[in-house]
Amino acid sequence: MVEQSIWMQKVAADPGHSAWYIERFRSMARAGDDLAGEARLVDAMVSRRARILDAGCGSGRVGGVLAEAGHDVVGVDVDPALIEAAGQDHPGPRWLVGDLAELDLPAQGVTAPFDAIVCAGNVMTFLAPSTRREVLKRFRAHLAPDGRAAIGFGVDRGYEFGEFLADAAAGALEPDLLLSAWDLRPFRDDSSFLVALLRPA
Template sequence: MAKPTRWVTETDDGHSEWYIERFRTMAAEGVDLVGEARLVDAMVPRGARILDAGCGPGRHAGYLHAVGHHVIGVDADPALIAAAREDYPGPRYEVADLSELDLAALGESEPLDAILVAGNVMVFLAPDTEIEVLRRLGAHLAPDGFVITGFHTTRDLALTDFDAAVAAAGLRIEHRFATWDLRAWHGDADFAVTVLRHP
C-alpha cells in the first residue's frame, strides 16, 4: 500500500476540485497550458509511446494524443483522472501511485519512448519515495527513451537530493535547463527541468 502523497497530506480539502477548475478556466481563457508537452513532442518521433506521469486533469496527455502519440496518463488522485477523462478524452488514463507503477499489470507492456513528469509532481510525491518512483519510471523506458521532469527547487525536494535519487535509481542526467522553454541552467534558478536517460 502506497504512502499518502504530499498532494493529499499537504493540501486542504477541496484542493483537487480547485485545481481542476483553475485549469478549466485558464483553458477557456486561451492560456497556453501545453508548453511542456510541445517540448516532449519535439523530442520524439510521431507515434511515440509516452507516459504522462502525474497527469493531473490531462492537458499534456490530451495534447500529445492529439498530435499522434500513444499516451497513458496516470495520477494517484481519482478526481484528477475523472477530469482528464472528461476534458481530454483519447489517452488511456489510470489511477496509480507512481511509487507502485506497473504498466504491464495494466496491459501496457511495451517500453516507453518518453515519460513526462511535469507540474511539480516530484515535490508532491510521498516523502522518501523519490528513488523508487524514478526507478519504476526508468524500468518502463525503452533503451533510448527518456524521462523529463520539472519542479520548483525551493519546495520540498532539494535539487541535490533529487540528483542523488536519480543516481540511486540507476539513471543519469543528460540535460538540465532553468525553464521548460530551455533557458540555460544557472545556480540561482528556482526551477529545474531535467532530462534523464539510462546510463
C-alpha cells in the first residue's frame, strides 16, 4: 500500500482545500496574472508537437498552455477534484487521476515514452516522503532516451535540494541544467528555489 500523499492528507483534513486551490488559480487567471512561466520553459525544451507528461498537473494550468501550443499533453494528478477542474478549464489534453508513485501509463492505454515531463507547483514536496524515489524512477521509465524532466520546488518545504538530487540519481536521472527559477536564472548555493532539468542517466 502506497503511503498517502501530503496533498491528500490536506484534503482529508480540509474537504474544501481542493475547491480553494481551484478557485485561487481561476481568480489569478481572471486577473490576468502570468501563470504560464513553467509552460514557456518546457515549450522551449522540445520540438513542435512533442508528447509531454504534466505530472501532478493540478487544475491544468501548465498542461493547458502546452496543449494550446500544439503539444500532445497527458496530465496526471492524485486529486479527482483537480482533474475535473482541468477538464473543464483546459479541454484538449488527456487528464487522468493517478498517484505518481504508481505511475504506469501504458497500463492505462497511454503511449509512452514522453519527450518531456513537467512537475511544477512544488508537487515533489506534496508527495509522501517514502514515495519520492519511486516517483522519480517512474518518471525515468516514462521518458524517451533523449527526453528531459523539468522539476521545480522551493526550499524549506521538507525536501532538501541535495536529497532530491540524490533521489534523482537513484532513479537514473542526472542534471542537465539547474536553475533557481522558471525564468532561467542560474542556480546558486543560496537559491531558495530549484528548477532541475534532468535527463536519463
